Amino acid sequence: MPQRFRHVQADFNGHVAELLGKAVNRDGLDAPATRERGDRLIEALREWSGLDGAARATQGRRPSLRRGYDVSPGGGPMPAPVPSTPLRFDEQVAAVANHVRTHFGNRSAEPVSAADVRALR
Numbered sequence: 001m002p003q004r005f006r007h008v009q010a011d012f013n014g015h016v017a018e019l020l021g022k023a024v025n026r027d028g029l030d031a032p033a034t035r036e037r038g039d040r041l042i043e044a045l046r047e048w049s050g051l052d053g054a055a056r057a058t059q060g061r062r063p064s065l066r067r068g069y070d071v072s073p074g075g076g077p078m079p080a081p082v083p084s085t086p087l088r089f090d091e092q093v094a095a096v097a098n099h100v101r102t103h104f105g106n107r108s109a110e111p112v113s114a115a116d117v118r119a120l121r
Contacts, residue, residue: 003087003095010050010067011086014057017045021055059085090114090121 021042042055050063057063064083073081087095091114101108 002098003091004068005099007067007084007087008092008095010063011057011092013049013066014051014063014086015089015092017049017051018055018057021045021051057086059083088114090117093117 045051046055046062049057050060050066052058052060052062060083061081063086064081067084067086069081070084071079071082094112094114094117097112097117100106101112
């Protein structure tokens, strides 16, 4: 299924930030880091990617500011904003693969699905 680049980019950034946050929280970095530096990195990752308070890429207001809302915030009689749901990792990989397969002179007719990606991992 075609995806908006903004969604794929925001979700990719969110997942990368989540993985980096896990590495910091588990002392998985090679260079020694103080707790203060780790906390500053986590806060920077939250700002960069819209992670939640537990440093996870989830549905919410902050990620939706980057990737867009399912129902945008508005004024007056507009309905309440509905945050969009981030793509899962396999969906992101499929979206990028489909983009490459149908651009840059490529003419692939068979789309790649998230299930295809999952089967190849």
